[in-house]
Amino acid sequence: METLKKIIAQKKIKGISDYFTLYRRLNRACKEKEPSYDKKMKIAILSSFTSNGIKEALYVKCCALGIFPEIYVAKYKQYTQEILNPESGLYQFSPDLIILFIDAMTLWGDDFFQAYRRSDTSRKEWVSENGDEIESLIEKIKEGSSAKILLHNLSVPEYSPLGILENKQDFGFFEATESLNRKLRADYKTDRQVFVFDYDAFCSKIGKQHIVDHKMYYIGDMKLSLNHMPALADAYLPYIKSMASMTRKCLVLDLDNTLWGGVVGEDGLEGIRLGPTPEGRPFWEFQKYILSLFERGVILAINSKNNFEDAIQVIREHPDMVLREHHFAAMRINWEDKISNIKSIAEEINIGTGSLVFLDDDKLNQEMVRTACPEVLVPVLPEDPSSYLQMLMEIDDFSSLQITDEDKNKGRMYAAQKKRTAIKKTATDLSEYLKQLKTKVTIEKANSFTIPRISQLTQKTNQFNMTTKRYLEEDIKSFSRREDVLVLSLKAEDKFGDNGICGVAIVKKGPEQWEIDSFLLSCRVLGRKIEETFVAYIIERAKNEQAQTLVGTFSPTPKNMPARGFYEKAGFSPLEGKKGREISVYDLNKAYPYPDFIQLIRTD
Amino acid sequence: MKRLKAILSDVLEIDEASITDETSPDNVDTWDSMNGLVLVTELEIKFNIKFKMEEVTSVKCVGDIKAALRSHGVVLSE
Numbered sequence: 001m002e003t004l005k006k007i008i009a010q011k012k013i014k015g016i017s018d019y020f021t022l023y024r025r026l027n028r029a030c031k032e033k034e035p036s037y038d039k040k041m042k043i044a045i046l047s048s049f050t051s052n053g054i055k056e057a058l059y060v061k062c063c064a065l066g067i068f069p070e071i072y073v074a075k076y077k078q079y080t081q082e083i084l085n086p087e088s089g090l091y092q093f094s095p096d097l098i099i100l101f102i103d104a105m106t107l108w109g110d111d112f113f114q115a116y117r118r119s120d121t122s123r124k125e126w127v128s129e130n131g132d133e134i135e136s137l138i139e140k141i142k143e144g145s146s147a148k149i150l151l152h153n154l155s156v157p158e159y160s161p162l163g164i165l166e167n168k169q170d171f172g173f174f175e176a177t178e179s180l181n182r183k184l185r186a187d188y189k190t191d192r193q194v195f196v197f198d199y200d201a202f203c204s205k206i207g208k209q210h211i212v213d214h215k216m217y218y219i220g221d222m223k224l225s226l227n228h229m230p231a232l233a234d235a236y237l238p239y240i241k242s243m244a245s246m247t248r249k250c251l252v253l254d255l256d257n258t259l260w261g262g263v264v265g266e267d268g269l270e271g272i273r274l275g276p277t278p279e280g281r282p283f284w285e286f287q288k289y290i291l292s293l294f295e296r297g298v299i300l301a302i303n304s305k306n307n308f309e310d311a312i313q314v315i316r317e318h319p320d321m322v323l324r325e326h327h328f329a330a331m332r333i334n335w336e337d338k339i340s341n342i343k344s345i346a347e348e349i350n351i352g353t354g355s356l357v358f359l360d361d362d363k364l365n366q367e368m369v370r371t372a373c374p375e376v377l378v379p380v381l382p383e384d385p386s387s388y389l390q391m392l393m394e395i396d397d398f399s400s401l402q403i404t405d406e407d408k409n410k411g412r413m414y415a416a417q418k419k420r421t422a423i424k425k426t427a428t429d430l431s432e433y434l435k436q437l438k439t440k441v442t443i444e445k446a447n448s449f450t451i452p453r454i455s456q457l458t459q460k461t462n463q464f465n466m467t468t469k470r471y472l473e474e475d476i477k478s479f480s481r482r483e484d485v486l487v488l489s490l491k492a493e494d495k496f497g498d499n500g501i502c503g504v505a506i507v508k509k510g511p512e513q514w515e516i517d518s519f520l521l522s523c524r525v526l527g528r529k530i531e532e533t534f535v536a537y538i539i540e541r542a543k544n545e546q547a548q549t550l551v552g553t554f555s556p557t558p559k560n561m562p563a564r565g566f567y568e569k570a571g572f573s574p575l576e577g578k579k580g581r582e583i584s585v586y587d588l589n590k591a592y593p594y595p596d597f598i599q600l601i602r603t604d
Numbered sequence: 605m606k607r608l609k610a611i612l613s614d615v616l617e618i619d620e621a622s623i624t625d626e627t628s629p630d631n632v633d634t635w636d637s638m639n640g641l642v643l644v645t646e647l648e649i650k651f652n653i654k655f656k657m658e659e660v661t662s663v664k665c666v667g668d669i670k671a672a673l674r675s676h677g678v679v680l681s682e
Contacts, residue, residue: 015645015646015649016642016645016646017614017615017642017643017645017646018614020615020639020642021614021615024617024634052638053642215655215656215657215660216641216644218657219641219657219660219661220637220641222641225645226641226642226645227649
């Protein structure tokens, strides 16, 4: 993968032709030597017109991100046949993601130019007929594939033969197209497999006048100009990043000239720009948007060179400060260098630096962090604060395909963690600390409410994860249906707040021997005897069902060292390890006591 | 001409020195119909012009591209 990244870095990308060139070069490099990768994505593109250029742009962008792509493009205008034929190349390819791109002109046919030869009623029929048709195609795909489906909506036309009277019709040309979009949106709102891609919004953003290069349309049936293919690929990336679990979790913020205008150490509390004035509003609204990110689950932190007293006074007392102390999971307001601050923030919050986005107006700080920690996303902040908000809105790295309740509360949960750490400092010993925390653990079998979160945890948990097996929702679903597999989720709560579901165990039950296939815990709850409680519960259950031994496996990865030796510490005896795995076994005749101070709630 | 050759060499991945008026899809592997359209897009952006459809469909070789560019007022230094 590094070789591929290097090939991309060597070429300055200026236009669409560079994507074609890079695509050829990357392909040649892959043919010479199979690249090593840890993330792979198989993407199928089905479209109703010539969509050359999407593949090339998408391929290059995926490689640049470190995702090795395989892309299948259905033959020109063959999307229906490919979907309906269960033997088709589409299904043989077994994609992870299917992009279905049908355009408005194709669905309207000649009526795109003569929409008013149809009656109002007939335009209504057009909506239901095409809606049904698309739905049945989607159903067919679902029968043959568990891939995520990205379904384009239609670009609403911007010209009508009726001109300014268009909006006076009973059921006009624009309205019909909009209705179909609305129908698609409504149909798939709660669908976990299908995501409606807002192509209409994409076209508006570019400018509908510029979407089509008409000469290319007539020559090659290209309904989206080649120039815009890279932007379209960009718009697909949040879905792909989210599927590859590359979502970022935490926004680290500078203060002076980032969250407010001016330097508090020089301008003072009254002198900084923040609030409903022309100079203050860009920062004020920027903070409001950051707050809404917090509310959707993004963790916030501060990394600022300042006197602590000066800065904290603004955060606590400035009347127009939107973000307050309780929104931040970690604060580094000091004269240390920004890099060690970033690292210690990640450590305190207990996430990898690869999950961070760092916003700082200072170019030098940006460059320093970029060089020292290339895994941190460091966007270029615009020179002009009035563009800050726009820049932040463009960052799509916080997106995920679904927001679980745990996600929504994440910002809050991490801020509560700050308080937990505080009593850890005052409590003299660990058991005193645990007693004060009043932890309540709920363990239950997987059900339809918990399955998405269980799958998400198997995808995202790196550190305390014994086997790091990644499972899709479909996998967890089929495990949970089996009699011989036990899928458990663990929820933890304490006096500072609810951590939500933060642990998963998957156990394969034999008549004599049970085997732990997966055992993981989100690292923010580690070291509070929750992991021991979880094992005690599994042991108890195995015993009750007359098993003799319980087998645990540890498969080392570069990231899961914190999990190493856990089974041994819990009283498992090591067996001969097979290649790259450490296996240990627990004799179920031995008693395993539940740790003190943890209240266990069983739901079975 | 240098600018045109640079673009041709970049898009078609061929050596600048090998480009002549006779260079055409017949003697360059990477010059397929798709890459031809990519080339048109790049030329339009780089020279800030818009080709007519008929120009795009009738171009057969580099010589034809030069003629079309000249007719749009592009000065090509040889």
